[in-house]
Amino acid sequence: MWRSIKKKLNFEVTVSSIENINIGEIQTKELSLMYSYEDLKQEIKSSPIDYLELHKLQMKVGQLGEAYVYEQECKKLAGTKYISEIDESKASDPKNGYDILSFTREGEPLHIEVKATTGKEETFYLSNHEYQTAKKMKQTGMNYVIYFVKEVMSDNPKLTIIYDISHNKEYGFEEMSWKITKI
Incomplete structure (x- = not known):
């Protein structure tokens, strides 16, 4: 390939060795980068958002959070008869309004809604159905809790357990x- 380019352009190419340089001693402005931070940032900003791929990723993050909470519940209930009663299949039916049916160590049912994020933010989304389920369960004396998993992709996810979300002042x-419905 080089020969054909050399013939077409009608010039000679010489190959020389590159001097071994400690890159740590070179000033940043001397480095030639393929893309700079600003170039990459602009490229990301100007790229269209693929909402389907974003939704798929959010679903995987949610499933990861559910798996983490399930494992935590198994650890909590180890050595009790309730460990075999944990039901993570609730997550497959959104009509339930919660993801996992677990128990306290004393055997009280615990309806867990799992929220997960890869970041450290203190924000999550709760559907109206999940909120109404929390309120109804509270009114009937049932336990509905939210397990909020932050940094779910890290080696040490942070779990916050939120009791009584419908009346929680925090x-x-x-x-x-x-x-919207056409009338």
């Missing part, structure tokens, strides 16, 4: 969507 609610 969290604020912001309405995010509307259902």
Whole structure:
């Protein structure tokens, strides 16, 4: 290939060895990068968002959070008869309004809604159905808790257990969507 290019351009190519240089001693401005931070940032900003791929990723993060919580519940209930009663299949049916049916060590049912994020943010989304399920369960004396897993991809995810979300003063609610029906 080089020969054909050399013939077409009508010039000679000489190959010389590259001097061995300690890159740590070179000033940043002297380095030639294929892309700079600003170039990459602009490329990302100008790229269209693939919402289907984003949704798939969010679903995987959610499943990862559910698997993490399931393992934590198994550890919590190790040595009790309730360990075999944990039901993670609830997550496959969104009509339930929660993801995992577990138990306290004393055997009280614990309805767990899992929220997961890869970051450290203190924000998650709760559907109206999940919120209404939490309220109904509270009114009937049932335990509905949210297990919020932050940094779910890290070696040490952070788990926050939120009791009684419908009356919890540590969290604020912001309405995010509307259902529109033609009348």
